[in-house]
Amino acid sequence: MSSTPVAPNVSQLTKLQIETVKRWHSEPIENTYSGFEAQVCQQHEHNFRLWHEEDTARSPSATDSEIANVKRAIDRLNQARNDMIEKLDDAITEMLCDAGIALAQSKPINTETPGSAIDRLSIMSLRLFHYGEQLEREDADAEHKRKVAERIALCEQQHGDLSNSLQELLDDIFAGRKQHKTYRQMKMYNDASLNPAIYKSK
Template structure:
């Protein structure tokens, strides 16, 4: 099992995400953490900001200029979010090295720990906003019923992924699974790789 001081239980990280979503809807965005928790919180912040920018992009009253500005903000936030996935995975690599866990030749999961934490972050946002819809003034019984069905499904998916991720982390520290950082290598923000950018002046 991982040292709780180095890599906390997944349940602790998911609670951090859940609490932050609720807090950030009432108070300014903060990050009162250290270590891996701080990285998870920072990655979660980018998802939080992305969620609300996506809402703006879909407003039927948004002007073309507003949509263009939101799209650029989304690109930057998405790049930062993906960078943080890598940083979480790099931090786990460092923790494993410091803990003296030898490299494993065991199987590799289809996604990394950082990627799964990112998915849990998005799930916590989805759950918050579905619950907000369930409590919305003036909503019909049909609307509430549909939303509550989706909440139940999201809660099950969140619980399943949390459990699977904890098993993965346990297996990594036990040497049963390999851990790697997979570089996101996004191309659209790189002026040397996006033809719409490097051909702009031609």
């Protein structure tokens, strides 16, 4: 017997992202969630680690060796992040199947999958947290803080717009009004058999 089709709650997912960004800056990274939320948290963790590696890569004091190591870490994290986007979309497919919702090919399809939108919301939560840090800088002047406040307001608007759009998309998918599928990203640069810079060096 199929279960009642209930779409994931985007408000809960964004709350998870916002709260873990704050917590992970003061406590060890830990995933205490279950089910779909645990997968969202795992994908979010890759973005969290990626954000800080990107900061390190741009440090004027970083040596060539340090930048090379950070670049390799960024590649690994970015691959893991993209793999998790696909897993999020696969998990939604499983939810639909469990709920007995047919994946009708004739329904309209969005240009962006739910997994990709969840990834964007993850990055926005990181951006909002770090812009918030800028407002608290004691060495920043009033003009800097004014610009930061304007950007925070814009980010919050974009975050709200995307959250609402994602919830509408998920509701449409679970109601059978929109088609859902996982789009394989098929990255080539980390594949030793596809990247000529790798296979030609052997």
